[in-house]
Amino acid sequence: MSVETSGLIADRALLGRTSTAERVADVLRARISEGFFTPGTRLAEDAIAGALAVSRNTLREAFRLLTHERLLTHELNRGVFVRVLTIDDVIDIYRVRKLVECAAVRDLTAPPSGMDDLLAAVSDGSAAAAQSDWRGLGTANIRFHQVIASFAGSPRVDELMRGILAELRLVFYVMQDPRWFHEPYLVRNGEIAALLQEGDGAGAADMLAAYLDDAERQLVGAYSEHNPGE
Amino acid sequence: MSVETSGLIADRALLGRTSTAERVADVLRARISEGFFTPGTRLAEDAIAGALAVSRNTLREAFRLLTHERLLTHELNRGVFVRVLTIDDVIDIYRVRKLVECAAVRDLTAPPSGMDDLLAAVSDGSAAAAQSDWRGLGTANIRFHQVIASFAGSPRVDELMRGILAELRLVFYVMQDPRWFHEPYLVRNGEIAALLQEGDGAGAADMLAAYLDDAERQLVGAYSEHNPGE
DNA sequence: ACTGTAAGGATCGTTCAACAATCCTTCAAG
DNA sequence: CTTGAAGGATTGTTGAACGATCCTTACAGT
Numbered sequence: 001m002s003v004e005t006s007g008l009i010a011d012r013a014l015l016g017r018t019s020t021a022e023r024v025a026d027v028l029r030a031r032i033s034e035g036f037f038t039p040g041t042r043l044a045e046d047a048i049a050g051a052l053a054v055s056r057n058t059l060r061e062a063f064r065l066l067t068h069e070r071l072l073t074h075e076l077n078r079g080v081f082v083r084v085l086t087i088d089d090v091i092d093i094y095r096v097r098k099l100v101e102c103a104a105v106r107d108l109t110a111p112p113s114g115m116d117d118l119l120a121a122v123s124d125g126s127a128a129a130a131q132s133d134w135r136g137l138g139t140a141n142i143r144f145h146q147v148i149a150s151f152a153g154s155p156r157v158d159e160l161m162r163g164i165l166a167e168l169r170l171v172f173y174v175m176q177d178p179r180w181f182h183e184p185y186l187v188r189n190g191e192i193a194a195l196l197q198e199g200d201g202a203g204a205a206d207m208l209a210a211y212l213d214d215a216e217r218q219l220v221g222a223y224s225e226h227n228p229g230e
Numbered sequence: 231m232s233v234e235t236s237g238l239i240a241d242r243a244l245l246g247r248t249s250t251a252e253r254v255a256d257v258l259r260a261r262i263s264e265g266f267f268t269p270g271t272r273l274a275e276d277a278i279a280g281a282l283a284v285s286r287n288t289l290r291e292a293f294r295l296l297t298h299e300r301l302l303t304h305e306l307n308r309g310v311f312v313r314v315l316t317i318d319d320v321i322d323i324y325r326v327r328k329l330v331e332c333a334a335v336r337d338l339t340a341p342p343s344g345m346d347d348l349l350a351a352v353s354d355g356s357a358a359a360a361q362s363d364w365r366g367l368g369t370a371n372i373r374f375h376q377v378i379a380s381f382a383g384s385p386r387v388d389e390l391m392r393g394i395l396a397e398l399r400l401v402f403y404v405m406q407d408p409r410w411f412h413e414p415y416l417v418r419n420g421e422i423a424a425l426l427q428e429g430d431g432a433g434a435a436d437m438l439a440a441y442l443d444d445a446e447r448q449l450v451g452a453y454s455e456h457n458p459g460e
Numbered sequence: 461a462c463t464g465t466a467a468g469g470a471t472c473g474t475t476c477a478a479c480a481a482t483c484c485t486t487c488a489a490g
Numbered sequence: 491c492t493t494g495a496a497g498g499a500t501t502g503t504t505g506a507a508c509g510a511t512c513c514t515t516a517c518a519g520t
Contacts, residue, residue: 019306020503021294045472055504057287060473064251064291068298076249077472077511095384103329154325160390250474275501285475290502307482307501 021061024054028062032071032082033166035173039084043072070167085170087223093168094216100161101145102208104152108201115197118147122189129186134179138172141182144189148208175222185211251291254284258292262301262312263396265403269314273302300397315400317453324446326394331375332438334382338431345427348377352419359416364408371412372399374419378438405452415441 018026028048031037049059063080066072072080085093121144128136142165149161172178188211195204258278261267279289293310296302302310315323351374358366372395379391402408418441425434 046470056472057290057474057505058503060287061291061294064294065298068295078513079472092384092386095382096386099330099333099382099384099387103333152325152329154322154329156322156326156394157329164386276499286501287476288474308484309501 020054021058021065024052024059024062025065027052028066029069029071029166032066033169037082039082039170039174041082043080043082045079069163071170083167083170084174085167087220089167090171090219090223091216093164094212094219096160096164097145098209098212100152100157100164101148101212102205104149104157105196105201105208106205108151108196108199108204110199111197112151114147114150115193117150118144118193118196121147122186122193125182125186125189129183132179134182137182137186138178141185141189142169148192171219171223175226181215181218181222185215250284251288251295254282254289254292255295257282258296259299259301259396262296263399263403267312269312269400269404271312273310273312275309299393301400313397313400314404315397317450319397320401320449320453321446323394323398324442324449326390327375328439328442330382330387330391330394331378331442332435334379334387335426335431335438336435338381338426338429338434340429341427342381344377344380345423347380348374348423348426351377352416352423355412355416355419359413362409364412367412367416368402368408371415371419378422401449401453405456411445411448411452415445 028037028043037043043063045056045059045063049056052059063072063074067074067080071083073083074080121140125137125140125144128134128140146158146161146165150158152158172181175181188207192204192207192211195201195207258267258273267273273293275286275289275293279286282289293302293304297304297310301313303313304310351370355367355370355374358364358370376388376391376395380388382388402411405411418437422434422437422441425431425437
């Protein structure tokens with residue numbers, strides 16, 4: 001190479017433009033996670049293709065992406081629907097979270113890089129709670145755990161966690177009253193962060209496990225009550 | 231319900247027929263994992279659509295699926311290619327395997343259900359090795375670890391593992407001499423299975439960690455030698 | 461009241477053809 | 491050896507079309 005190009009390889013990602021199908025998927029993903037499309041809603045091809053001004057074929061590519069992310073379910077000849085999670089799904093999601101999040105922190109003996117992101121998520125949560133912004137509290141809480149998983153230092157774990165938490169959001173928007181669900185865990189997030197800053201990964205892992213058990217219990221309880229069947 | 235239907239819910243999956251795009255994805259996935267399409271190969275839309283007698287649109291849906299599974303990469307306006315793993319990918323794959331497989335067995339205190347599948351994988355591997363069927367040995371080895379992950383009892387972990395191991399196969403077919411890579415681990419698989427049968431999950435987890443460290447080292451060494459760049 | 465059948469409309473599944481946008485190759489010029 | 495331009499090839503996206511499947515409604519039949 002004649003000139004210094006090594007500084008540019010980090011910019012490659014910026015060049016990776018995005019196709020229409022992916023942008024459509026982004027829009028739908030955002031709409032779903034914001035609760036605009038609630039679980040169980042059917043997404044008709046003609047209607048949505050028309051509304052977004054894309055062709056049905058392109059929309060179907062986007063549907064395939066989101067179906068693979070488990071945000072949509074696809075029933076042959078019936079269309080795609082926003083996923084409705086069963087209790088088993090919720091249980092499994094927490095199984096994965098316990099496995100991943102605890103393993104990500106258990107072997108830590110020093111505050112990992114990215115610790116500031118974790119503290120930022122905690123303080124953002126506090127700020128949101130102080131303003132009674134319960135939706136913001138939920139977002140901060142989710143980011144907290146995303147950062148926890150990132151301590152594994154693995155892109156694949158990050159992506160897994162992103163998907164798992166996106167699924168979990170499907171539940172949050174089914175039940176009203178996010179305050180009731182998110183507020184109790186604000187303090188515990190702070191305690192976990194403190195343990196990690198002291199380099200006590202094992203202690204943080206134990207506390208996380210208890211945390212997740214409680215959250216799962218609470219969620220399953222509310223869910224089976226809200227959805228007596230199944 | 232007037233009749234006993236609870237036994238039928240397990241059959242629902244059988245009813246879920248499959249679309250053309252998914253069948254096409256199945257074909258391509260099999261071709262990739264069998265080494266027919268080697269990493270780096272470009273999959274031209276016209277050629278493959280014609281060969282499989284499906285339309286380009288349907289084929290593109292299949293491409294999207296496989297891209298999301300990380301078996302293909304998609305470059306805008308250039309087409310899709312069979313994924314070529316970098317050393318960082320290999321390292322990350324083993325990071326995930328260590329995290330998942332060890333966590334799946336560490337807390338076991340009794341031989342889990344599915345233990346027979348594990349033993350079957352071991353004996354299948356032995357049988358394949360006895361016949362110098364190195365490809366069969368590799369398959370048995372992969373199944374062994376798939377079963378290990380299944381001890382987590384989580385469908386999502388199962389799917390994650392399926393994807394991770396499918397990615398790993400991309401490496402196996404790049405390097406020749408599967409015997410050299412798979413044979414040394416046959417004995418260790420047996421030892422791990424024995425520990426699990428004694429209910430010593432922690433011991434099995436430790437041995438798995440060492441196993442995976444060795445395999446990663448060996449693979450990275452061979453890979454950087456085969457691929458000096460990067 | 462319950463089951464079965466038939467017709468109709470709506471939506472999905474898939475294909476095909478077309479065209480613009482982008483990339484790759486070739487080749488000539490500097 | 492690099493730059494630029496022309497040309498062909500492939501992808502990205504659209505629109506229309508048609509058969510297949512599902513849903514709804516209506517109409518019997520028991």
